[in-house]
Amino acid sequence: MDFQKYLDLALDFIAKNSINVIVAILILLIGLWIANIIVKVSRKIMNKRGVDETLQKFLGDLLGWVLKILVFITAISQAGVETTSFVAIIGAASLAIGLALQGSLANFAGGALIMIFKPFKVGDLIEAQGEIGVVKEIQIFVTKIVSPGNKLVIIPNGTLSNGNIKNYTEEGKLRVDLTFGIGYDENIKKAKEVFMNVLKNNPNVLKDPAPTVNVSELADSSVNFAVRPWATPENYWAVYFGITEEVKLALDKEGIEIPYPHQVEIKK
Numbered sequence: 698m699d700f701q702k703y704l705d706l707a708l709d710f711i712a713k714n715s716i717n718v719i720v721a722i723l724i725l726l727i728g729l730w731i732a733n734i735i736v737k738v739s740r741k742i743m744n745k746r747g748v749d750e751t752l753q754k755f756l757g758d759l760l761g762w763v764l765k766i767l768v769f770i771t772a773i774s775q776a777g778v779e780t781t782s783f784v785a786i787i788g789a790a791s792l793a794i795g796l797a798l799q800g801s802l803a804n805f806a807g808g809a810l811i812m813i814f815k816p817f818k819v820g821d822l823i824e825a826q827g828e829i830g831v832v833k834e835i836q837i838f839v840t841k842i843v844s845p846g847n848k849l850v851i852i853p854n855g856t857l858s859n860g861n862i863k864n865y866t867e868e869g870k871l872r873v874d875l876t877f878g879i880g881y882d883e884n885i886k887k888a889k890e891v892f893m894n895v896l897k898n899n900p901n902v903l904k905d906p907a908p909t910v911n912v913s914e915l916a917d918s919s920v921n922f923a924v925r926p927w928a929t930p931e932n933y934w935a936v937y938f939g940i941t942e943e944v945k946l947a948l949d950k951e952g953i954e955i956p957y958p959h960q961v962e963i964k965k
Contacts, residue, residue: 721775728768736761756809804838807854811835821866822930826852845934866930870903873926873936877944878919880954885912885920891951895943896926901936903927919956 736757743753812835817823821832823842828850830842840857842850865871879888889910896908906927913923924944928936948955 717775721772724775725768725772728771729765732761732764732768735764803855804853807856807858808835808837808839810858811840811854812837816862817864817867821864822933823865824863825857826860828852865933869929870906870927871930871933872906873928873933873940875924875926875937875940875944876913876921877924877948878916878921878956879948880956881918881920883920883953887951888920888922888948888953891947891953892922892924892944895940895947896924899926899936899939899943901928901932901939903929 739760740753740757743756811817817832819832819835823830823832828842828844830844830848830850832840833843833849834841837854839851839853842852844850877892879885892910893908896902896910902908903926908924908926910925911923912920914921924940926936926940945955
């Protein structure tokens, strides 16, 4: 009985608003068709501009849902249905969802900024949020990097995009900062020659920029040298550890002393 009542009301509504209903249906069909075209065009534009595929899909789906909701509201409004309360409900629900997902939305926004402006890419060696490592994956909410100790570090994109980021790979060359000391009685010029020969003979040290060796400090018990070779990011640690070992061997060969605490045994 109730069903028949509602059916009669619906038929009466359609009879009184037949033109508006037809127009509403046309708005709905044409609007959905145009919305799909807009989404496809936007994805092509993002693809041409090199936007990350994950971000392309997310933004495309988000744009599609927004357009469909707008088309639906326009259509039912044309049909004569009061939409004021309906829009208010959607607004309240959106606000509640936004407050509940505040942290996630911040991470999403950070991920979008990273994918758009590309301060780094997969494979880059970066330092951020107190962590250093090679970027393994950039997701919409988090970025994964692998530390030198082969540990997976997951950093939320919200904090990552708002902090300082050091990209060691972007320029393609890194300076390796090393410090070595010799005794005050040793020949400074000879020591500089030894250091420079070690740098020139190491195959992983770049020729351009040229490596440098300079006296950096007259310390309490040693004359310290700033030894500055350059290397590619992938050879950084090979140069760091290789030069350290080779310098020690070369100084020993030339009889140049590296200061260290001596223990003198006093015989009674």
